[in-house]
Amino acid sequence: MIRAYQLSELAAELGGRLNGQNLSVSGISIDSRSVQSGELFIAIKGPNFDGHAYVDKAIESGAAAVLVQEQPVNPDSFSYILVDDTSEALGQLGAFNRHQTDIPFLAITGSCGKTSVKEMLAAILDQEGSTLATHGNLNNAFGVPLTLFSVEAGNQFAVIELGTSSPGEIGYISELTRPDVSVITNAAETHLDGLVDVAGVAQEKGFILDSLSPSGTAILNLDDDFFNDWQQRTLSGSEQRRVRSFSLNNSQADSYGSDIETTTEGMRFTLNLNGQKRTLRIAFWGQHQVQNACCAAVAASAAGIGLDKIVQGLENARPYQRRGQRFALDDRTLVIDETYNANPKATLAAVDQLAECEGHRIMVLGDMLDLGAVSQQRHHDVGAYARDRGIETFIALGDASRQAVSAYGRDGRHFETKASLVSGLRSLLSELDVPAVTVLVKGSRGMGMLDIVRSLVGSDYKGER
Structure with missing residues (x-):
C-alpha cells in the first residue's frame, strides 16, 4: 500500500x-x-x-x-x-489506495492472451522502473481490489489484469482501477452461459473503455471484428482520448509483426512499432503470442517507453503458469502444458502451435466448458481443425470432446477417465518408432488437465513457472 x-x-x-x-x-x-x-x-x-x-x-x-x-x-x-457489506468495502479499499498515487495504471482484459500480455508488459515496464503487476489470477472482484491495495509508494507503474465470470464484473473492477491505458486483447466465445454470445463478450470487455481516464489511451486489436465498436466506444467518452492498434501482421496497425518464424527457443519476428522496426525473439510459442507481444509493445509505448526497452523487456518475459511451458521428457519427446484454461479461439491457436512442432504430434483435449448452446459445434470445429492441420494423433477426455473425436476421424481416441487416458498415452509413446514426438495438453480449468501433464513430467510439477 x-x-x-x-x-x-x-x-x-x-x-x-x-x-x-x-x-x-x-x-x-x-x-x-x-x-x-x-x-x-x-x-x-x-x-x-x-x-x-x-x-x-x-x-x-x-x-x-x-x-x-x-x-x-x-x-x-x-x-x-x-x-x-465487506465485499463492497474491499472494493472501496482497493480504489482508495489506487487514488493515493498518480503513477500510470495499465489495465488489460480480453478472452485470450490477457495474462501473457500482462507478463510481457510488466517485463517491459520493469526496464524503466518498479512495476506492480497482478499476481497469479487475482483478476476478479476480489483479486483486483487486493492488487490495487498492494500498490506501493515506490512503484512507478501498475499493470492490472481484469477478468470476468459474469455480466457487469468488468465494469465494476474497471471503475475501481480507473486505468490510464486500457487494453482489450480480443473477444471470443467464453463465459457464454452468462454472456450468451461473442457480441455479449465484446460488450462486457468494453466496459474497460468506459472507465478509461479522459486523456487515456485505448489499445485495441485491429484483427478483431469488434475493433470499430470499441474504437467508437472509447472516443465517445472523451475527445482527448486516443486509440492505438495492434495486429499480428496488418501493416495498418500501430504495432504489428512481420518475418515471423518458429524456432526451438521461441518465436522470432520483426516488431514494427510506430514506424520503427526491430527483430527479436520471445520465449513464447505460437503466432498468437507474436500478436500478444505486439499488443504489449504498443501499450508500453503509450506509457512512454522507448523501443530499446520494449525489445529488451519482451525478450526477458516468460510464459506464466500452464500457458505454453515446454518440458523435454527425453531426447525425442516434448510435452507442452496449455492446461490453464480453454476456449475455442485459444484451442485453435494451440492446434496451430502444435502443428508447427517437429515429429509425431499428439493433441490431448479436455472439454472446453461454459460454451452454452454452441458447445457441440465448437468441439466439432476443434477436431476438424486438428485433422486439417495434420495432427497425427488426437486424444480427448470429457463428454463434449466426443464431438471433437468424431470430427477428427477414425484415428481419434476418446477416454472415459484420466487414468485410462494416461495409460493409453503412455502405451502410444512407448510404441511410436519416430525420431521426435510432441504432446500438447489443453482443456478448461475445470477438467483438471494439469493431472495429465503431471503424469508425464512428474508429480513435483505444480503448474508454476
Whole structure:
C-alpha cells in the first residue's frame, strides 16, 4: 500500500464504525490462512463461505484488526470496523489506495492472451522502473481490489489484469482501477452461459473503455471484428482520448509483426512499432503470442517507453503458469502444458502451435466448458481443425470432446477417465518408432488437465513457472 493507514481513516472512508484501538495496518487479507502480522483481515461473506467464521483464527495469526459486517462474538477482544457489506468495502479499499498515487495504471482484459500480455508488459515496464503487476489470477472482484491495495509508494507503474465470470464484473473492477491505458486483447466465445454470445463478450470487455481516464489511451486489436465498436466506444467518452492498434501482421496497425518464424527457443519476428522496426525473439510459442507481444509493445509505448526497452523487456518475459511451458521428457519427446484454461479461439491457436512442432504430434483435449448452446459445434470445429492441420494423433477426455473425436476421424481416441487416458498415452509413446514426438495438453480449468501433464513430467510439477 502507498502508506500506513489508521483504522479510523479507513473506517471514515468506508462509512463504517471503528470499535477498539485506532491501530495502523500494514495491508489487507481475505484469507485467514495467509494473513500477515499487522494486516486488516476482511471477513468476506458469500453464498458458499463466510469469513466471519475465521475472525478468531485471523487474530491468532497476527491480524491487527478485522473488517466485518456482523457483530463479532467477542467484540472487546480485538479492534474491528463494522460495515454494511465487506465485499463492497474491499472494493472501496482497493480504489482508495489506487487514488493515493498518480503513477500510470495499465489495465488489460480480453478472452485470450490477457495474462501473457500482462507478463510481457510488466517485463517491459520493469526496464524503466518498479512495476506492480497482478499476481497469479487475482483478476476478479476480489483479486483486483487486493492488487490495487498492494500498490506501493515506490512503484512507478501498475499493470492490472481484469477478468470476468459474469455480466457487469468488468465494469465494476474497471471503475475501481480507473486505468490510464486500457487494453482489450480480443473477444471470443467464453463465459457464454452468462454472456450468451461473442457480441455479449465484446460488450462486457468494453466496459474497460468506459472507465478509461479522459486523456487515456485505448489499445485495441485491429484483427478483431469488434475493433470499430470499441474504437467508437472509447472516443465517445472523451475527445482527448486516443486509440492505438495492434495486429499480428496488418501493416495498418500501430504495432504489428512481420518475418515471423518458429524456432526451438521461441518465436522470432520483426516488431514494427510506430514506424520503427526491430527483430527479436520471445520465449513464447505460437503466432498468437507474436500478436500478444505486439499488443504489449504498443501499450508500453503509450506509457512512454522507448523501443530499446520494449525489445529488451519482451525478450526477458516468460510464459506464466500452464500457458505454453515446454518440458523435454527425453531426447525425442516434448510435452507442452496449455492446461490453464480453454476456449475455442485459444484451442485453435494451440492446434496451430502444435502443428508447427517437429515429429509425431499428439493433441490431448479436455472439454472446453461454459460454451452454452454452441458447445457441440465448437468441439466439432476443434477436431476438424486438428485433422486439417495434420495432427497425427488426437486424444480427448470429457463428454463434449466426443464431438471433437468424431470430427477428427477414425484415428481419434476418446477416454472415459484420466487414468485410462494416461495409460493409453503412455502405451502410444512407448510404441511410436519416430525420431521426435510432441504432446500438447489443453482443456478448461475445470477438467483438471494439469493431472495429465503431471503424469508425464512428474508429480513435483505444480503448474508454476
